[in-house]
Amino acid sequence: MAVNRTILEISGLSLRFGGVAALRDLSLKIEKGSFCSIIGPNGAGKTSLLNCINGHYRPNAGRIVLEGQPIEGRRPHLIASLGVARTFQRIELFSQMTVLENVKLGRHFLMKAPAWSCFLRLPAMVREEFEHRRELEEEVIDFLGLSGVRNQIVASLPHGVRKRVDLARALAMRPKLLLLDEIMAGMSIEEKEDVASYLMDVHRDREVTIIWIEHDLAAVMELSEHVIALNFGVKIAEGAPEEIQANPAVIEAYLGSPEEEQLFS
Ligand SMILES: Nc1ncnc2c1ncn2[C@@H]1O[C@H](COP(=O)(O)OP(=O)(O)O)[C@@H](O)[C@H]1O
Numbered sequence: 001m002a003v004n005r006t007i008l009e010i011s012g013l014s015l016r017f018g019g020v021a022a023l024r025d026l027s028l029k030i031e032k033g034s035f036c037s038i039i040g041p042n043g044a045g046k047t048s049l050l051n052c053i054n055g056h057y058r059p060n061a062g063r064i065v066l067e068g069q070p071i072e073g074r075r076p077h078l079i080a081s082l083g084v085a086r087t088f089q090r091i092e093l094f095s096q097m098t099v100l101e102n103v104k105l106g107r108h109f110l111m112k113a114p115a116w117s118c119f120l121r122l123p124a125m126v127r128e129e130f131e132h133r134r135e136l137e138e139e140v141i142d143f144l145g146l147s148g149v150r151n152q153i154v155a156s157l158p159h160g161v162r163k164r165v166d167l168a169r170a171l172a173m174r175p176k177l178l179l180l181d182e183i184m185a186g187m188s189i190e191e192k193e194d195v196a197s198y199l200m201d202v203h204r205d206r207e208v209t210i211i212w213i214e215h216d217l218a219a220v221m222e223l224s225e226h227v228i229a230l231n232f233g234v235k236i237a238e239g240a241p242e243e244i245q246a247n248p249a250v251i252e253a254y255l256g257s258p259e260e261e262q263l264f265s
């Protein structure tokens with residue numbers, strides 16, 4: 001029997017804001033367990049694409065199929081419960097809560113039963129579930145090097161650390177599909193290197209498929225296996241990093257934009 005290696009299939013996706021076409025008849029396939037990046041100049045439609053995948057935006061046309069199940073236009077919490085987690089370009093954490101509290105909120109999506117239903121279950125089961133959750137939270141906090149700040153209020157932390165908390169919150173959901181929107185923006189070189197190694201670790205066991213939007217093209221080319229380039233809401237190229245770097249349409253799309261000089265280096 002053939003194994004279906006596709007986790008996400010998008011076809012004919014279009015999204016408009018008044019007269020602006022953010023996505024135009026976009027189709028793409030993401031392989032299970034892959035580390036895929038989406039690049040493109042500002043306004044190319046990258047964030048809009050993630051917003052359609054996780055239900056923040058309702059597309060005007062097209063299909064989004066997650067492991068055989070159509071999800072376009074479904075509510076964000078439903079899509080999250082199917083195993084899709086994301087980080088945000090503008091961090092959306094509860095800034096007056098601690099790191100641990102924010103990570104716990106990520107885990108809440110995994111609780112299939114409503115909180116009151118614990119009264120109907122055996123105490124041992126509840127305790128077991130609680131322990132299991134606590135272990136996962138601890139694991140993620142430790143993994144992302146956040147143990148030292150676990151009880152600090154998020155608002156008091158530097159930008160790079162807050163980005164890591166956002167990643168921890170997403171990872172605590174144990175996602176199948178992790179959507180990352182410019183996680184490295186505003187980070188120092190050291191922080192970027194740390195995040196790069198965390199992402200490689202997350203990806204190593206291949207249980208998490210990663211779709212990564214990033215402005216730092218050098219990092220994209222170093223880390224990803226597959227790159228999709230967008231411009232004006234259209235897919236202009238797709239392939240291995242080496243192919244994308246040499247692709248005339250991609251180079252053209254970036255020409256004249258501020259990042260032109262550091263393109264790929
Ligand atoms: N909520 C919105 N309302 C109006 N226009 C939007 C909205 N979100 C995105 N756009 C427009 O859609 C286009 C694509 O934006 P975006 O997806 O944010 O691009 P990128 O993330 O690649 O920079 C831009 O022209 C942007 O102005």
Ligand SMILES: [Mg+2]
Pocket residue numbers: 046047048089
């Ligand atoms: Mg964006």
